[in-house]
Amino acid sequence: MSPRTGRRAGESGTRQAILEAARERFAALGYDAASVRGIARRAGVDAALVHHFFGSKERLFAAAVGFPAAPSEVLRDVAGESGLPDGASLVRALLAVWDDEEAGARFVALVRSAVANDDAMAMLREFLTATVLAAVSARIADGDGRLRASLVAGQILGLALTRHVLRLPAVAAAPPELLAAAVGPTIDRYLGGDLAGG
Amino acid sequence: MSPRTGRRAGESGTRQAILEAARERFAALGYDAASVRGIARRAGVDAALVHHFFGSKERLFAAAVGFPAAPSEVLRDVAGESGLPDGASLVRALLAVWDDEEAGARFVALVRSAVANDDAMAMLREFLTATVLAAVSARIADGDGRLRASLVAGQILGLALTRHVLRLPAVAAAPPELLAAAVGPTIDRYLGGDLAGG
Numbered sequence: 001m002s003p004r005t006g007r008r009a010g011e012s013g014t015r016q017a018i019l020e021a022a023r024e025r026f027a028a029l030g031y032d033a034a035s036v037r038g039i040a041r042r043a044g045v046d047a048a049l050v051h052h053f054f055g056s057k058e059r060l061f062a063a064a065v066g067f068p069a070a071p072s073e074v075l076r077d078v079a080g081e082s083g084l085p086d087g088a089s090l091v092r093a094l095l096a097v098w099d100d101e102e103a104g105a106r107f108v109a110l111v112r113s114a115v116a117n118d119d120a121m122a123m124l125r126e127f128l129t130a131t132v133l134a135a136v137s138a139r140i141a142d143g144d145g146r147l148r149a150s151l152v153a154g155q156i157l158g159l160a161l162t163r164h165v166l167r168l169p170a171v172a173a174a175p176p177e178l179l180a181a182a183v184g185p186t187i188d189r190y191l192g193g194d195l196a197g198g
Numbered sequence: 199m200s201p202r203t204g205r206r207a208g209e210s211g212t213r214q215a216i217l218e219a220a221r222e223r224f225a226a227l228g229y230d231a232a233s234v235r236g237i238a239r240r241a242g243v244d245a246a247l248v249h250h251f252f253g254s255k256e257r258l259f260a261a262a263v264g265f266p267a268a269p270s271e272v273l274r275d276v277a278g279e280s281g282l283p284d285g286a287s288l289v290r291a292l293l294a295v296w297d298d299e300e301a302g303a304r305f306v307a308l309v310r311s312a313v314a315n316d317d318a319m320a321m322l323r324e325f326l327t328a329t330v331l332a333a334v335s336a337r338i339a340d341g342d343g344r345l346r347a348s349l350v351a352g353q354i355l356g357l358a359l360t361r362h363v364l365r366l367p368a369v370a371a372a373p374p375e376l377l378a379a380a381v382g383p384t385i386d387r388y389l390g391g392d393l394a395g396g
Contacts, residue, residue: 111313112313112314114364115309115310115313115314115359115363116310116313116314121363121364124364125364125365125366128364128366129366133366146367146368147368147369147372147376147380149368150360150366150367150368150369151360151369151380151381153356153360153364153366154353154356154357154359154360154361154366154369155352155353155356155384156356157355157356157359157360157364158351158352158353158354158355158356158357158359159352159356161313161352161355161356161359162348162349162351162352162355163352165313165319166312166319166322166323166326166351166355167323168323168326168327168331168348168351168352169344169348170344170345170347170348171345171348171349171352174345178345178393178394181393181394182345182349182388182393182394183349185387186353186384186387189383189384190380195376195379195380196376196379196380
């Protein structure tokens with residue numbers, strides 16, 4: 001075995017140890033209370049190495065539980081001038097992530113375990129609240145930020161379920177552009193439209 | 199034991215036998231292929247008695263799997279002149295069903311088992327396709343009926359999940375009228391609006 005192969009195998013083992021420690025700590029403490037430092041300690045490595053491998057607590061969580069991307073990075077990539085995501089761009093970005101075979105399979109497994117299991121659901125709720133809902137609602141001035149962000153989460157969850165879990169044929173087979181055009185305006189309205197008026 | 203109590207206990211036992219036979223047949227054959235006649239035969243009763251107790255195959259399925267109401271009856275109750283449901287009325291009617299404690303708990307259990315289990319999911323897909331999607335899309339003339347009805351199903355599923363399973367606080371605590379005003383127009387647009395244009 002060459003030294004290079006040996007080092008790669010060592011890195012891969014360390015990553016696995018960190019991911020296992022992360023899964024254990026996030027499950028035991030929840031997303032907010034688990035710390036990168038505590039996860040590093042449990043994995044027997046320095047916290048700086050966890051940051052080197054994963055970049056952020058959000059990315060570490062995503063990698064550990066099978067979330068296909070760090071949600072606040074997806075949101076940042078599709079933000080318009082207001083800092084809020086453009087609905088059609090958000091749908092397009094999400095479909096690209098879900099439609100990737102490997103990431104999509106992990107995501108379906110995550111949704112299934114979360115829906116079936118109260119603890120996994122609580123962890124997912126805390127993660128979404130700390131990242132997506134906080135980031136989006138902080139940019140909405142009218143006091144309805146949490147409701148608006150949660151309505152968006154519901155529409156996205158429903159789209160994911162009908163396309164990838166329930167697999168209703170008309171949605172499962174629809175081209176991404178069609179879904180972006182159909183669902184994007186719903187998201188724009190939930191974020192910035194008149195919720196009470198229609 | 200008075201004869202009256204005895205008859206009631208007998209009726210209740212017969213109902214249970216029919217429901218058990220229905221669960222077994224729907225699981226084995228799917229919604230379309232299972233027949234009221236076959237379910238009656240398995241329960242050892244006459245098909246007329248099944249109709250007497252449950253009224254229709256759709257209602258029997260709903261009672262057997264824990265669906266809180268016969269979906270096409272909910273749709274009929276909130277139909278406007280076009281025969282299509284009015285979005286806000288539909289949301290209001292669904293929330294009334296889900297918010298009922300007992301029916302709500304059965305519904306959450308159903309959603310969980312369907313998301314966790316491929317066979318239960320296939321059965322639910324077939325049921326929704328045969329009842330809701332067929333009824334709604336038959337009333338839409340532009341050829342996008344299945345997609346429109348499926349988008350509505352996704353939005354409703356996402357609302358149910360964020361309110362009753364994921365329980366995002368802003369949606370879980372929202373008064374029904376607020377959700378009807380917020381989500382109703384989404385459903386109206388999916389059913390009758392311009393999907394490509396925004």
